[in-house]
Amino acid sequence: MKSLRIWFGCSFGLALSMLFGWSYGFFAIMLPLFVLGRMNRFHLPMLLMVCFSAIWTTLQATFLLEYLQFHPTLLFVAVGIMMLFKCIAMMNPKTYLFGYMGLLVGSIVLNFASYDFIDIEEFNVNLWVISFANILVCALAYWLFPEPNSDVSQDEMITPVKSDIDYISQVAMGWVVAMAAFVVFQVADLYDSLSAQASILIILTPMTLAGSMAMAKIRIIGTALGCVAGMAVQLILGSWFGHGLLFWLAFTIAMGPFCLWLTKGQIKAAIAFSAMSALAVPLTTSLVPEQKDAFFSILYRFSSIFVAVTLTAMVMWVVHHAIRLYLLNHRTA
Template identity: 30%
Template sequence: MNLWHRALTANELRQCLRIAFGCTLGFLLCKMFGWNYGVFFTVTPMLLLGMVPVMNGHAARQLIAAAVMCGLEVGLLGGLFGSHPGLMLPIVFLLFLYRFAAMSRGSLFLFGANGVLSLSIMLHFASYPETDLNDLIFSNLWASVLSVLIAYLMTALLPDVEPRPKPAASPKEPHRMRHEALLGASIATLSFMVFQLFDLRDSMSAQATTLLLLFPMHWNGALSYARKRAMGTLLGVSFGILGQLVLYDWSGQLLLVTPLLWLGAMLFSHAHVKEASGSGVGFGALTTLGILFGQYLTPGNDLVFSALYRVSSILFAIVVTLLACYLIHRVLNHFEATRFGH
């Protein structure tokens, strides 16, 4: 890719370092203290530092509010409707709908994006009887608070060297916002239903992919991102397999695993900041790497099998999600009130 031939600016280098050190610190703390759901502690700092170039109070409030809302909703839904999937689906659709509506407005994109990912994964895990619901909710909330603290620490230690231009807000037509919210909520609900129906408890990366494809908020964007996500997944998985081969029997040694995660995060954040597209090849590789290391790299666990399984499940999820996205896009475009355009 020609992205690699352009030199990083000073600000971009600082952002790469913030992402790499931030996710590595989250991973390290999680493993040292033996916290469950390592994926939350590894991926959430990636999302925050990758999507918000300069940490600020507005981003911190959005992330923590998303975690609090998810905790309340999963706690109530899991307790009241956990054994009634027929009642769950319309409620889940409404919960996704208001999050995608927030994303469509732009100013609350981080609240909606983090909420969509957390809610889908947490509701799926909460449906299994052996899951400790309190541990799941607390882990997500603590990971969000810790990610905010890590992001502020990284920003203080590695601040930008020059002011960044403020992104120009582009207002959207109401019918386009309705289209984006309904499209996102419909696909997210379908994804949740399929993962529940087929009992896919070990396909977190594929589940996350079905949601990340929706972040561009429209069909053309999803189509473009699907190719980038597939490339990013292959890169992330290739790095994971290479890391497993290098470490061999020492994959349980934290002192050896941590520098490897930092190196991978640095490489992929390098691509992410150069693309400057929010969700590109680099971001796809970053999140894949975070899921592999955070959730699956444990003593006695074969990362090679996990990595190969991730690739096949993610590629299948991309194809199915795109098909559903195209069909729902076409249906919504038939009505004036929800028309996006062609």
């Protein structure tokens, strides 16, 4: 039932984004995927936490850029404090979703808002509407496809923390990587590399070095599979990809195997999540019916994600070992 629930939620989210013409409609697919993949039963407080995190973070990031954009040092310090609190929240299973959503959404908003041609208010309002709609989509999915005899409301992400050194090094590693990504995307003109930016933060989800290294490999494999599926959808539809109903049907069919994998263990679930994002983002942002396909966007997505994930994994390895070495030397001194 869980795979059907995820499949329905993602398909329904896509249908709503097409029906109402939501910009950044990939959020309408990825939010149900993220929530339904983690929770076995309808849990309103958790859904409200995800919605509140999205709203609060967009307001935070927009406010910081509005008033501190022309003061780089103050902006860096303020963003650093914001990101630090998000990383600390990710260390607690009860606030993990709040911290992770804040880290991901905050980084995207800070990147988009730095470009004059981006209407950040429109982006924020679209995300708020999609976040509220996500509650209704998930509620309907749980009602139509209930979990039989399930006493578990959610599968919490438990970060293995064994000592103070582990805790400090994991928070510091996540914070350094998030801030490095912020600086790079503020300095360089990487507007089209949203997927690479998201990938940098996605591989932080385990909040451990070993987990992040494994997530980096999974992210590359899943992205490749999702890109292949996206190209297959375009090739099969051909000149008909501008037909809304056929596009929705082909997209829904392509999502099917990945939704099934989300219930087949942690490794397959992680691959499926990466594949779904690689499938959803190009086909909902770069594809323009009867004007532009998403072929080159898909190729660029894979290459940018491969480079970003590889470099991030190297930075995380260096930062993790440097921090642990410093803490151990400081303790023994």
